[in-house]
Amino acid sequence: MPEALKHRHLLEAADLDRDDATLVLDTAAQIESALAGREVKKLPTLRGRTVVNLFFEDSTRTRISFELAAKRLSADVINFSAKGSSVSKGESLKDTALTLEAMGADGIVVRHGASGAPHRLATWVAGSVVNAGDGTHEHPTQALLDAFTIRKRLGRLDGVRVVITGDVLHSRVARSNVRLLHTLGAEVTLVAPPTLLPVGVESWPVTVSYDLDAVLPGADVLMMLRVQAERMNASFFPSAREYSRRYGLDADRVARLGDDAIVMHPGPMNRGMEIAADVADSPRSTIVEQVGNGVSVRMAVLYLLLGGNA
Amino acid sequence: MAQPSTPAPGTPGLLLTADDVTRVVDRMAHQLIERAASSGGEGDGLADLVLVGIPTRGAPLARRLAARIEAFTGTAVDVGTVDITLYRDDLRTRGVRALEDTRLPDAGIDGRLVVLVDDVLFSGRSVRAALDGLRDVGRPRAVQLAVLVDRGHRELPIKADFVGKNVPTSRAQQVKVRLVEVDGEDGVGVTDA
Numbered sequence: 001m002p003e004a005l006k007h008r009h010l011l012e013a014a015d016l017d018r019d020d021a022t023l024v025l026d027t028a029a030q031i032e033s034a035l036a037g038r039e040v041k042k043l044p045t046l047r048g049r050t051v052v053n054l055f056f057e058d059s060t061r062t063r064i065s066f067e068l069a070a071k072r073l074s075a076d077v078i079n080f081s082a083k084g085s086s087v088s089k090g091e092s093l094k095d096t097a098l099t100l101e102a103m104g105a106d107g108i109v110v111r112h113g114a115s116g117a118p119h120r121l122a123t124w125v126a127g128s129v130v131n132a133g134d135g136t137h138e139h140p141t142q143a144l145l146d147a148f149t150i151r152k153r154l155g156r157l158d159g160v161r162v163v164i165t166g167d168v169l170h171s172r173v174a175r176s177n178v179r180l181l182h183t184l185g186a187e188v189t190l191v192a193p194p195t196l197l198p199v200g201v202e203s204w205p206v207t208v209s210y211d212l213d214a215v216l217p218g219a220d221v222l223m224m225l226r227v228q229a230e231r232m233n234a235s236f237f238p239s240a241r242e243y244s245r246r247y248g249l250d251a252d253r254v255a256r257l258g259d260d261a262i263v264m265h266p267g268p269m270n271r272g273m274e275i276a277a278d279v280a281d282s283p284r285s286t287i288v289e290q291v292g293n294g295v296s297v298r299m300a301v302l303y304l305l306l307g308g309n310a
Numbered sequence: 311m312a313q314p315s316t317p318a319p320g321t322p323g324l325l326l327t328a329d330d331v332t333r334v335v336d337r338m339a340h341q342l343i344e345r346a347a348s349s350g351g352e353g354d355g356l357a358d359l360v361l362v363g364i365p366t367r368g369a370p371l372a373r374r375l376a377a378r379i380e381a382f383t384g385t386a387v388d389v390g391t392v393d394i395t396l397y398r399d400d401l402r403t404r405g406v407r408a409l410e411d412t413r414l415p416d417a418g419i420d421g422r423l424v425v426l427v428d429d430v431l432f433s434g435r436s437v438r439a440a441l442d443g444l445r446d447v448g449r450p451r452a453v454q455l456a457v458l459v460d461r462g463h464r465e466l467p468i469k470a471d472f473v474g475k476n477v478p479t480s481r482a483q484q485v486k487v488r489l490v491e492v493d494g495e496d497g498v499g500v501t502d503a
Contacts (some may be wrong), residue, residue: 002408003405003406003407003408003450004405004406004407015472020351023408026408026409027408027409028408029391030411030412031396033411033412034393034396034409034412037418038446038447039446039447040445040446040447042446043388043396043446044396044397045396045397045401055375118327140313297375303396303406304406307396307401307406308401308402308405308406
């Protein structure tokens with residue numbers, strides 16, 4: 001087993017080979033068990049290090065999750081959102097990055113509306129860059145926490161059959177998950193209307209289906225993606241009702257899942273659209289658990305990237 | 311299981327054979343029993359005692375000590391491990407490494423007698439990190455330290471309460487403890503590397 005990650009940044013799921021990804025998951029599990037039941041949920045590991053949360057797009061859980069993860073490792077955290085900053089005066093990504101660099105940021109957690117922004121950022125700064133979601137490209141820590149959740153619930157990842165349903169076209173969560181789950185040996189099936197599948201999906205290491213009901217019985221994990229209303233500027237499907245009927249997860253569909261199958265959603269949910277409220281709140285659902293696991297996984301990533309002499 | 315034999319010239323100098331390790335662990339178990347009885351706990355003090363191993367080799371060592379104490383007294387004592395990696399002060403110079411198990415007994419450590427267990431006491435920095443780790447977990451009545459080998463060269467004001475064997479070494483030498491649970495055999499050696 002390796003002791004450290006091979007790359008200085010975490011920009012996309014492909015930065016992690018199987019050993020690296022397993023190291024992150026194992027580290028997260030150890031951190032979780034080390035902190036379980038403790039009064040002081042804080043570790044001194046990143047004392048004196050500075051982590052900047054650079055968020056050009058709105059986010060609730062990811063930003064809070066990264067902030068909590070960094071704080072639990074005793075790093076100093078600076079939250080930067082584009083609103084109310086010099087970005088609204090027209091400052092470029094590069095100038096913003098160089099400003100943060102001059103302030104001595106050891107780690108930069110970045111969310112940006114443009115795919116590839118974290119990659120550009122990584123070429124300008126000395127610290128480690130963690131992609132917290134870029135456009136419709138990738139969201140690697142979400143994939144890590146999903147993999148962590150699956151492993152925790154099912155005890156394995158190798159050979160696990162994961163069905164990802166919904167707006168794959170716009171989903172950075174789906175892209176990162178497809179890559180990472182494939183790396184870790186899971187079998188991924190994508191289910192979506194043809195209009196919500198990206199061009200070139202046939203080259204991905206996945207099976208594609210247009211029929212959710214057909215793949216339900218064989219699934220160990222059902223991952224529902226959010227219908228991203230803010231990106232629905234074209235008619236990708238006739239109506240919300242039709243989408244919900246064909247691709248939404250309701251109690252009737254859940255009843256046809258295997259006994260141990262779990263239901264995941266990266267959040268935020270559109271209850272009643274891609275997932276029914278009673279399904280989201282059922283014991284099969286890992287949705288709340290995923291949020292908690294996110295903190296452990298991000299602590300692991302920050303420790304592995306910033307803890308050493310990087 | 312390979313028995314360590316008398317070393318040939320140029321091979322690691324053997325400080326303790328497998329039999330020696332067994333004897334030393336037995337002696338330390340007796341000392342722990344005695345000390346627990348006189349340390350202010352209830353009865354024989356063993357219900358109060360928690361042996362907390364520092365991974366890697368302190369963890370199996372703590373379990374062995376607990377097993378021997380149970381064999382001698384019939385009382386099972388609580389065992390745990392505390393990984394110190396996230397508390398180390400040399401991560402920046404030596405880089406990150408994989409974490410190991412942290413497991414503490416369900417009853418916790420508050421108000422109890424915690425004995426930290428490690429294989430080798432050298433600079434004292436591992437023990438310092440373990441003490442910091444314990445502080446975040448709870449507030450023991452007292453913390454003591456048991457080590458299989460004390461090789462000197464402390465860099466911090468830390469002293470062991472139970473020592474299996476004192477070994478004068480030079481700073482450049484390496485002391486290597488081998489345990490069946492981790493290395494497939496028991497023995498303690500010193501090399502001039």
